[in-house]
Amino acid sequence: MVTQIYHDLDQIGFRARQASRLLARVTAEQKTAALLAMADALEQSVPQILDANGQDLQAAQLAGLGPAAVDRLRLNEKRLHVMANSVRDIADLHDPVGETIRQWERPNGLQISKVRVPIGVVGFIYESRPNVTSDAAALCLKTGNAIILRGGSEAIHSNVAIARALREGCGQAGLPVDSLQLVSITDRAAVQAMAEMDRYIDLIIPRGGRSLIETVTSLARMPVIKHYDGICHVYVDRAANLAMAERIIVNAKAQRPGVCNAAETLLVHEAIAAAFLPSCAEALAAKGVELRGDERTRQILGENVTPATEDDWRTEYLDLILSVRVVPDIAAAIEHIERFGSHHTDTVVTEDPEAADKFLREVDSSVVLWNASTRFNDGGEFGFGAEVGISTNRVHARGPMGLEELTIYKYIVRGSGQIRS
């Protein structure tokens, strides 16, 4: 059984590598045309996809999945049109492949160009909604990468039907259908086989919970781009505009609490804590936010605020809960963030440019902000058009990942007979 899985995956890998070689040579126009054909094919396959989705929904109900999980799984005609339009949006983006990143001449006359090229073959392992299938495939095709998709078993029928439609569209536009392949083996051995296939897969991107990412990370022989937790902070400095600070923390916490760039901890300078916290707590309460405070916060807000433990500083609630700590100065705020944070997104609110500068320089997170909500750590908000995710890696891609981060470069050197002496 496992031998068969390895054999099947090897075939998939081989075909992906072949397709990626062709993809690396096609024009931007050909890729755009293929993406538009893929979007059309999705819409033409609505009945087949909904039928397959029905099978997944039935299995989910038999397996006793909760209503939220079932809803995430559910497709309908409208959701499929949204998926198709999202593929069209990606088709419209600027293609980074072929760009000259830098160019210089050496004293011996060699002309060197650093040129953006596709990475090759990307493995995508996910456990999320079926729309990830089309989004991930479109992002990779746009950047000339072949993709091997491996979704969760709960959405297997939907994913197979979506991938079939996308491959048809891709083939109709004259690009290799193996530009995208879906692994239909739901056995977990398939994840292991993919993770070991560094001959064929150049990069793996797992999208899902911490345990999926950890599993892939331990098994993978190739680089993994991780999208770990965001334990994000808002620090309200002594020189903050307090009304602005309140708007920012309410937005960072409550505008969409279930995402990685939502704030989890509020740090407040002691000099303005008594002036700031009561009104801020009221504004947060109005949004349904529950507070967990340190001792000094509770002295100001009252004993009915739940005490925060050290665990709270390390927790990504992804919920309407906020931990609050009063700190003696900006250095203590930075120290707290470096010790308990996840180097994801952190904001300072202050009118003092020197304090801001210190914070922006010393906080080592993928995105650090001054007087703005943590929620802006986002590919769309950065103007990238599309987003693969928010990487917590410290090599290759950090923070919001757009199309550029799905590329690498090669060097092209033009000479006139130079040799080394």
Next chain:
Amino acid sequence: MVTQIYHDLDQIGFRARQASRLLARVTAEQKTAALLAMADALEQSVPQILDANGQDLQAAQLAGLGPAAVDRLRLNEKRLHVMANSVRDIADLHDPVGETIRQWERPNGLQISKVRVPIGVVGFIYESRPNVTSDAAALCLKTGNAIILRGGSEAIHSNVAIARALREGCGQAGLPVDSLQLVSITDRAAVQAMAEMDRYIDLIIPRGGRSLIETVTSLARMPVIKHYDGICHVYVDRAANLAMAERIIVNAKAQRPGVCNAAETLLVHEAIAAAFLPSCAEALAAKGVELRGDERTRQILGENVTPATEDDWRTEYLDLILSVRVVPDIAAAIEHIERFGSHHTDTVVTEDPEAADKFLREVDSSVVLWNASTRFNDGGEFGFGAEVGISTNRVHARGPMGLEELTIYKYIVRGSGQIRS
């Protein structure tokens, strides 16, 4: 025993992380001063280092190491001065940390800067000469990264003495001594422990043979930068300047055959094979190069040329041996390179710009050259000043790795109270 190794490594990792936080905040001047102090400390420790090296040499002789291996291990006063000067050269280079890579403003007024920062903690696992200890430490310190070094057991005493001197110099200049740490545990479990420490190590760079790289790659939970084989090609097109082609292949093969950017295979267009090969074979023979030819090469050069098998196309000789194949056209040359090559370095020799263009575009190697020797795939030749190695990765760093490739970026976002709606 293994538990103790994990415990010790954990301590080393913790200290490296602490040091890296301080290092990320120091100025370029402080790092330069520390590097100069480290170079001085190396020279002041000549007696201690030579004494330690004597112990390694004695052990090597007892273990029956060959004379070439013993020579690689041997240090003397002159070699130590070369090492110190190499550290001074790195001190002189431009520091990439703090550079603004890109800067833009969003319609909502947010100002986004993408700024170069250190990666964090780099693990360096090597089995080469003791000078790697000081080179790797200097490159990492220059870029604000803490480094954990793990050299081979045959050089352990030398490496410990070198690291001690470097740490002293670093401390004297006011930077944390734990900016560089050497793992003195020669047990292989130490490599495994390092490879699993993704809490503390952000990137691992193994330098050594294929089996070391493979071991680290299978064990590592963090990204690995690989420096695999170079199976490099020179393709002599039908429109080549034949005298230039001869100079280039002789240089690419024979100038320094034991390195990864030396050529291993010569591909010749059939239209000029009869005109080119005899004189070229003579020039190569004059350098002591042995040929392995395909059938058509042997028809031209004679039956005393050893026949090439498919294995030859896949072999990195690292020696004065060259495989030769006659191909019907440029497409066949590209196909051969993509099938048998290692995507490292490949050259086309031609006077036809269209043929050159096709080759440069379609050959998917870290460096592709037109009318120049493969030997130019090199950090020094690219003008990078120093070289970490030549990466065969397809993420983060590809081809010659300089200081920039030891950095990553963070985004700094300046606002005026923006929130998301």
